[in-house]
Amino acid sequence: MSIDISAARHSRVIAAVVSWRCALPKQPVLTTQQGSIRIVRLDSPDNRNLITPEISRGIKSACAEANEDPSVLVLIITGSIEVFSSGRDRYTHECASDPTFDFDNWLIDHRVADAVSSVKATTIAAIEGEAIDHGLELAIACDIRVASDNSQLGANDLTSGILPWDGCTQRLPRLVGVPKALELLLTGKSLTGREAADIGLVNHVVSSHGTLTAALEMARTIIQSGPLALRYIKEAIYKSTDLPLDQGLALEADLSFILQSTNDRQEGIQSFHEKRRPKFTGR
Numbered sequence: 684m685s686i687d688i689s690a691a692r693h694s695r696v697i698a699a700v701v702s703w704r705c706a707l708p709k710q711p712v713l714t715t716q717q718g719s720i721r722i723v724r725l726d727s728p729d730n731r732n733l734i735t736p737e738i739s740r741g742i743k744s745a746c747a748e749a750n751e752d753p754s755v756l757v758l759i760i761t762g763s764i765e766v767f768s769s770g771r772d773r774y775t776h777e778c779a780s781d782p783t784f785d786f787d788n789w790l791i792d793h794r795v796a797d798a799v800s801s802v803k804a805t806t807i808a809a810i811e812g813e814a815i816d817h818g819l820e821l822a823i824a825c826d827i828r829v830a831s832d833n834s835q836l837g838a839n840d841l842t843s844g845i846l847p848w849d850g851c852t853q854r855l856p857r858l859v860g861v862p863k864a865l866e867l868l869l870t871g872k873s874l875t876g877r878e879a880a881d882i883g884l885v886n887h888v889v890s891s892h893g894t895l896t897a898a899l900e901m902a903r904t905i906i907q908s909g910p911l912a913l914r915y916i917k918e919a920i921y922k923s924t925d926l927p928l929d930q931g932l933a934l935e936a937d938l939s940f941i942l943q944s945t946n947d948r949q950e951g952i953q954s955f956h957e958k959r960r961p962k963f964t965g966r
Contacts (some may be wrong), residue, residue, distance in 0.1 A: 713742025768818030837873030
């Protein structure tokens with residue numbers, strides 16, 4: 684009886700590869716690309732997408748990679764089908780009472796909001812289900828928020844004796860005003876997507892499971908504009924919140940002047956006269 688050695692060896696190799704892949708740890712943050720749009724998905728639904736050090740590293744890595752890639756014009760951050768992020772990976776009371784516990788390094792391992800807010804591209808949070816505590820801080824670090832009508836947004840840290848530590852006390856008042864931010868943080872009340880839209884916390888509300896589709900539709904509209912103009916408008920608006928009006932107007936004029944000297948500006952003028960869609964290069 685003859686034995687097909689090559690076939691047997693092939694089967695063993697396939698089995699080994701399958702076993703190796705199964706043994707690999709699941710990545711809690713997945714990144715995909717659609718043209719100039721990059722999608723970052725939190726994919727730890729069994730843990731409700733809590734912002735663990737692993738998820739934090741994944742988000743920060745994705746943000747850094749987006750900043751290094753000029754082709755990325757929009758970055759969408761989304762979660763699982765049922766949850767955006769339900770909150771914090773809390774340190775235990777045992778850690779808090781341990782004199783050797785390094786809280787500063789613990790914060791470095793967990794904080795993500797500054798990395799998201801530093802992304803040069805436009806950022807959109809597509810929120811399904813809960814965006815609570817740290818999940819809310821992640822969402823409000825984005826430029827634009829799209830929520831489903833069944834979503835829940837809130838910060839109930841104080842009910843557990845914890846103060847927010849990834850930007851909620853600073854970014855939330857800038858979005859909804861001081862009185863409403865105080866109400867939300869002091870009471871720990873969660874808002875539905877509709878309620879959040881009513882106070883300006885989210886930009887758009889869509890039906891359940893439709894946030895990523897809506898975010899992609901918005902992103903496709905945004906990327907029709909020039910890459911440089913997109914980044915300059917973002918810079919002008921965010922810096923205006925910390926500048927007196929006259930200095931903000933001067934910054935706006937400076938950025939507009941810089942844009943006039945770019946190839947994209949000339950392409951915009953030429954395409955207008957030729958009645959065609961512009962082909963921007965980001966230069």
